[in-house]
Amino acid sequence: MRLGEATPAKAADSRLGTRCELRTESKFERSRFARSSLALVWPAAVCFSLGCTATAGVKPVVSHDSQTRCPAGRITWNLQISDQRARLEDSAHVVALVRESLSGSLPDCRWTSAAQPDAGTITIEIHRFSATSDGGVWDAGVEWGTWVRDAGGRTLTEFEATGEESRPNYQGEDSERVAIQRALEKAMATTLKGLGSLSPGS
Numbered sequence: 255m256r257l258g259e260a261t262p263a264k265a266a267d268s269r270l271g272t273r274c275e276l277r278t279e280s281k282f283e284r285s286r287f288a289r290s291s292l293a294l295v296w297p298a299a300v301c302f303s304l305g306c307t308a309t310a311g312v313k314p315v316v317s318h319d320s321q322t323r324c325p326a327g328r329i330t331w332n333l334q335i336s337d338q339r340a341r342l343e344d345s346a347h348v349v350a351l352v353r354e355s356l357s358g359s360l361p362d363c364r365w366t367s368a369a370q371p372d373a374g375t376i377t378i379e380i381h382r383f384s385a386t387s388d389g390g391v392w393d394a395g396v397e398w399g400t401w402v403r404d405a406g407g408r409t410l411t412e413f414e415a416t417g418e419e420s421r422p423n424y425q426g427e428d429s430e431r432v433a434i435q436r437a438l439e440k441a442m443a444t445t446l447k448g449l450g451s452l453s454p455g456s
C-alpha cells in the first residue's frame with residue numbers, strides 16, 4: 255500500500271474516536287441530567303402521593319392581646335365558616351385554621367356550630383388562601399368576608415379581611431408555607447380589629 259493511501263485510514267480512525275468520545279460524553283450528560291431531574295421530581299412525587307398541600311404546615315394564629323373582648327360584649331356566638339374558593343384544596347384544614355385562630359384569640363367567648371336562636375351569628379366566607387411563585391418569590395394571599403348579625407338577623411357590621419405576604423424562596427426553608435402563615439396572621443389581625451369595633455350592646 256502506498257504511503258499516500260494510508261493517511262485517510264488514520265484520519266478515519268481519528269474521526270471514529272472523536273465520535274465515540276462525543277457519544278460517551280453525551281450519554282454521561284443525559285445520565286447526569288436524569289439524576290438531577292429525579293432529585294427534583296422525586297420529592298414532589300412523594301408529596302403528591304401523600305397528599306401534601308401548601309397549607310399542611312400552617313398553624314392557627316392566636317392573639318394574646320388582653321384587651322381583646324367578645325364582639326359587642328356578648329359571650330355566645332354562632333360561628334359559620336364556609337370555603338368559597340374556586341379550588342377547594344385542603345378545605346377542611348383551611349376552615350379549621352380560621353375557626354381555631356378566632357376561637358383561640360377570643361377565649362372568653364363561646365362558639366357554637368349549631369345555630370342557637372338566642373345568639374348572634376358571625377359568618378365568614380373564605381375567598382382566597384394560597385400562594386403563587388414568580389421569579390423565585392412566593393406571593394401569598396389570604397382573604398375572607400365577615401358578617402356579624404344579632405339574634406334578630408340585623409347586620410351589626412361587615413368587612414373584608416385581607417392578608418398578603420411576599421417572601422423570597424430561601425434555601426432550606428418552606429418559604430411558601432411561611433408566606434401563607436404570615437398572610438393568615440395579617441388577615442386575622444384585621445378580623446379581630448373589625449370584631450373589636452363593636453361596642454357592648456350593639
